[in-house]
Amino acid sequence: MAEASIPIIQINRVFKQFRLQEQTIHALSDASLAIAKGEFVCLIGASGCGKSTLLRIMAGFEQPSAGHALMWDKSIEGPDPSRGMVFQDYALFPWLSVRDNIGFGPSSRGLGRGEVKDTVDKFIELVGLQKFATAYPHQLSGGMKQRVAIARVLANDAELVLMDEPFGALDAMTRERLQDELLDIWQRTKLTVVFVTHSIEEAIFLADRVVVMTPGPGRIESDNQLDLPRPRDVASPEFNAIRRVLGAKLHSHHAKKAA
Template sequence: MAEATAPILEMKNVGKIFSQAGRAIEALRGANLRVKKGEFICLIGASGCGKSTLLRLAAGFEAATQGDVLMWGTEITGPGPSRGMVFQDYGLFPWLNVRDNIGFGPKSRGRAKSEIRDTVAHFIDLVGLQRFADVYPHQLSGGMKQRVAIARVLANDAELVLMDEPFGALDAMTRERLQDELVEIWSRTGLTVLFVTHSIEEAIFLADRVVVMSPGPGRIDNEYSIDLPRPRDIASSEFNEWRRMLSSQLHSHHGRKAG
């Protein structure tokens, strides 16, 4: 029973110090976070508050200087297919077409050709790119590239999807469309998502829970459960009340000194 209630991701008193030009830069201090399976969590905060650092620790790209970073209760010691990362710049292989980009993970793990074919077909269908399966990244729009990046992570059996401002470089209309599509994919697959954004509106629209971070060094200040029904109406008074409250909290961080 304990196993069923264990968080998929847990950070306990996590700190991270980088060395830069001979100086120690404290990026995170005393971060504690528990993520339950199936949750959609957004991290918000000013630039330099440690959002991306926290994500990279969860991915296993960086090691914590102190504290514990655990997946299903086991220490994360490096990258693994159970944790997939989606970046703002897509990170696609330019020499592979859409089909082969999505199939790269299963192929590199030695899966049977028939299984790879079925997996790729499933996720191409999920992100609506059936007509573009044989197209190369340079022939795709930004929104399509990001759909491929998401499908590639899902095809690699990721249980936890880590997203670092994935829609930040897109125009407003494409961003809104992909937000809708991401919520649909999340609801259909039961994925767990940890999503970094600078946009308060995006966080409220997407998240079950919004985690607010403050800089100098990076700390987790507060967490808020967003109790709005889905699909969410960004014009509703309830949505705007959340926007006002979170905006006020973020603005209160400005001018804070390191300590």
């Protein structure tokens, strides 16, 4: 059992460089961040600011060029079921049904058939897809596919869910409904969520903390704790006051980069 005082994720002075043809791309520069168990943290910033790169380092898909990425004070060396990733394009197996997509991780971990069934039943119910358990991804709407993707991560016993603009391709009404559903799942499961978005409004609606990143090479510009009570009203004066503050921080970086 990890001590309560140890963050679930620590990013300590992380730099990340890529070689692209003959150029060196500096994606992250001296980025540091600590996330406590159970927090919902949103990362916002301009395109190319390193948000997704930072998420992939947390997932173990990328290694830092310098600095350290830790989970429970241990170096993140590669992907692990305890850190689940949800992508904008769903990344479901098209040849598997909803039930089999969700059960893929538990089956791969060697759970018995009965235990896999109980796990799948639990998470199909959690995301409200009982009537679509035997359907295939091509038979589902975008919102349903994203619910399957979330359930698949949770069924794999993830402690940390990393979400890379998961609702970016959805229509506004579906997006709002899934935001509400994600918050309900988060509050019921006590998961830790790190969520990348371009939308300031989405970040304020969802997060305990909103981390603003500078344009590339990405640095942590500010870490903003939100004290808004839940459920949050996007039309309230308090909500819009925070939106103006965060918008000013983002736009000041755009202006500096353009100058």
